Amino acid sequence: MSFEKELREELRQAADSMNCPPHLYRRVSESYQHYLNEKRGRSPMKKRILAGIVAVAILIPTAAVAASYLADDIFGSSAVIEQHGGTQEDYQEIEEMLQVAKSKLTEEEFPEYMELTKQVAQLKLKITDENGVKHEENLTKEEQQQLEQLGSQLAPYFEKINGNAKP
Structure with a gap:
């Protein structure tokens, strides 16, 4: 061994x-x-x-x-914009604008802003054809006045969002 x-x-x-x-x-x-x-x-x-x-x-x-888009509250989906001559990029720009508005407006102002924006968008969709061309003659006198009135109601919100508001 x-x-x-x-x-x-x-x-x-x-x-x-x-x-x-x-x-x-x-x-x-x-x-x-x-x-x-x-x-x-x-x-x-x-x-x-x-x-x-x-x-x-x-x-x-x-x-x-899966988070819902703010633009969906206004248009329903991006398909609505695409039916009126818009693109997915246009839809994303609107979404970004709404996100900026949400961050700059107060909790009381934002729902009012969204409602006014929704009304304007519905009128704009009504006068826009599938090529994206606007035909303002399709609006009645009342609808034209309503569009102008909505624009004046939205002006203070746009000033606040763009930073031009006076304290």
């Missing part, structure tokens, strides 16, 4: 002849059980954290896409 094998055999025989005190055996066993329980406890926690991160990564963009 080689020297290493002889040494290993001698150490094994010496270990077999040794007796471990019962209290030491119990302490080692408890320590090992504690280690195993701790190790098992960490794994599900890591899985939960990972699952939470994945859920957030999925839900935040979904919520951003």
